[in-house]
Amino acid sequence: MSATGTPASPPSSLPRVLQGLEDSHGPMDLAGHELLHGPLPEVQPERLIDMVERSGLRGRGGADFPTAIKLRAVASRRRMSCVVVNGSETEPASLKDHLLLARLPHLVLDGALLAAKAVGAGEVIVKLDQNAVEAAEGLQQAINQRDSLEMPISLGIGPDGYVTGEESAVIQFLNGRPAKPRFVPPRPFERGYRNRPTLVQNPETLAQIALVARHGAEWYRELGTAADPGSVLVTISGAVAYPGVYEMAFGTPMTDLIRAAGGETEPLQALLVGGYFGTWMPGAPAMDLRLARQELATLGCSLGAGVIIALGESACGLHESARIVDYLAGQSSGQCGPCVHGLAAIAGTFGALADGVAHGREYERLLRWCTEVRGRGACHHPNGVIRFVESALHVFHLDLQTHGAGPCPGRPAGLPLGPQVGWRSM
C-alpha cells in the first residue's frame, strides 16, 4: 500500500469491513483510512449502481433488501434527494453498527458519499440514538476531518427505543416529529426527509458499498456463495467465551462462528437467530445451520441484522423469552390498538405460561391473538414480536408442560434489554 494515493490492493480474505480494527483503539482517522483502503474513488452514478447490482449486495439493517434496487428507486426520482445513514441500532443484542461508526467511521462515510452521488443527493445525515456516545464522537471527529464543501454531513441524535430505528420513524424524527413509525405509503424513497426522496441505508451496507466501489463486484463475490455473496458482520452473545462482533463469509457454518467466538461456555440448548425479532432454533439442528439466507429461510429463520444469541442449557428458554416479550410489548410506539392491546395481552399470557399459572384455554387464546394481531400495526413491530413468541412456544414446548408441574431450575441468562452501553471489541 502506498501513501501517494494509489489504490490499495483488495483484501484477499477476511477481514474486509473490519480491516484495521485491531490496530486502532479509537476512531481510525482519515489518513489511516486512506493508507489502508486508498482514497475515495470517483465513480459515475450509473456505474456505481451497476457495480452494486452485480455484487448482489443486500441491506444489512435487517430487511435484507437488494441495495441496487433501493439506489435506483431514489435515483429515478426527479427531485433532489437525501441520504440518511441509519445508525440507530436499537436491537439490544446488536453491536456492529455502533462499532463501525465509533471505530471505522470513514468507511461508512465513504459509502454514504458514493451513494449520495449515485442518487443525486444534496446532503448526508447520520442518525444515531442518544446512548451511542462513542459512535457520535467517532463520527464527529471523522466529519471534521473531511472537506465539508464536498457534501454537507450532519448528525441527528434521537431518543432511545426499540422502534425508533424503523425507517419511517427515523424520517419522522429528522422531520421534527416524534420518532414513531408512520403508516406507509409513501415510503421514504418517494417522500422522506423534508418531503424529498430519501435513501435510508444501514452503516454496514454503506461500508460494503465503499469496498465494492474500490475493488469491484467480482471481488465482492469471491467470498460467500452464489446465492449469498460477500461477508457479513454478526454480533454473537450469550453462552460463548468471547461475545462480540465478527465478520464472516456468507455460507459459513454456525459451528465456525461459535468457534471464532471462543466456543460455547456450556452445552447450548438453543440459538436465537436474528435477534429479538428472530426465531429460536433448538441446539442440535442449530449447529447444522449456515449463515446462508435461503437455507435459513427454508427453516423459517432469518439472520436479521446479523444477531445470534446462544442459550446455555442452565438457562430457562421460557423465562428468558418472557422477559424479552415483556420488553418488546412495552416498546410499542403506542399508535395502533392491535399492537398496544394485543402485545400487552400476549406478553401477559406468555408470562403466565412461563410461570406455570395459565389455563389450557389461555394457551389457545394466545395462539388466536398471535394470528389476529399479526400484520395489523402500522409497522412490523407486532409481527416481529409474534414471530418470536411463536418460535419460543414451539422450541420450548416441553418447558410449558414441566413449568405447570413445579418450579423451574433455570438460572437467569442475563439477555440484554434496552440500550447496551459499551462493548467488548474483538
Add this chain to the structure above:
Amino acid sequence: MKTKTAHLRVNPIMCEGHGLCAELLPELIRLDDWGYPIIDTAEVPPELLGLARRAADACPTLALLLDED
C-alpha cells in the same frame, strides 16, 4: 370487459376502535378482542361495494380506506 376491484384497508394509527365499520359491513369486517377491526378479505365483492363506501364514509377518524382501481 375489465372488472373494477376495490380493496379495504385500515390506517391503524388513525383507527380508534369506534367499531362503526364492523356494524355497517359485518360481511367483511369483524372486531378483535379490544374493539379494533379485522378485515378478513380485503377485496370487496361488487354487491357490497355500496356498503363498503358507506362504511368508509362513516368512520369517525377516516381510518377505513377503500381503494377503488
